[in-house]
Amino acid sequence: MGRFVSNTINKVDKKGRVSIPAPFRTILQGQSILHVILNSEHQVAEAGGSQFMDANYKRLEKMDPFSKEYEYxxxxxxxxxxxxxxxxxxxxxxxxxxxxxxxxxxxxxxVGRGNFFQLWTPKNFKDYRKEARAQINQMRKQKTISSGSSDYAPGEQEV
Known part of the structure; x- marks a missing residue:
């Protein structure tokens, strides 16, 4: 299975329709339904095909169906x-x-996120991208990014 990578901005037409980017459509090929979850922290929707939804069902299957955790x-x-x-x-x-x-x-x-993609307003995406880049730069300075068993930051060479 391919991964959703990169980002693009598309216009919504007068009927409220928008084209899914071609690389994303390739990954979704053969699927007629897009599963969408509303992110609980940000004003963004997270979407994917049946594999995305299957992964979420598997998370639920591990929970006690009578618990508050399952309920929420x-x-x-x-x-x-x-x-x-x-x-x-x-x-x-x-x-x-x-x-x-x-x-x-x-x-x-x-916005591609690997196994799923996100739907943002362009402004909120721009703001989040700025925040994410600043956080990554801070983590690199503090060497808090872990890459497998190594402590070096992405883009740096292990010595």
Whole structure:
């Protein structure tokens, strides 16, 4: 399976549709439903195909179905989520639940995150990218990034 990598900004048309970026469509090939979860920390939606949803189901299966933990996680992953049809041209309609949570109006920033991708407003994505880069730079300075069994930061050579 491929990974969702990179980012791009696409316009939402008058009917509320937006084209999924071509590299992302390739990974989703053969799937007609996009599974969407609303991020609980940021105004962003996280989306993926059936493998993304299967991974979330597996998380739930490990929990006691009568526990509070299960109650909240199942609500987060299922009850407060969305499923969106991917049309034959690789477009999706940005649903009201996604619009309300993310603030998306006329443009969508698609951001690859490996096994899933995110849907941001371009402004929120730009702000988060700036924050993430600053945090990574701080971690590199403090050598807190772990890469396997080594302590060196990505981009640096192990001595």
């Amino acid at each position: 996680w199942s609500f987060y992953l299922l009850g407060d989520a969305d499923e969106i049809k991917i049309d034959s041209e690789g477009r999706i309609i940005i649903s009201d639940i996604i619009r309300e949570h993310t603030g998306i109006t006329d443009e969508v920033a698609f």
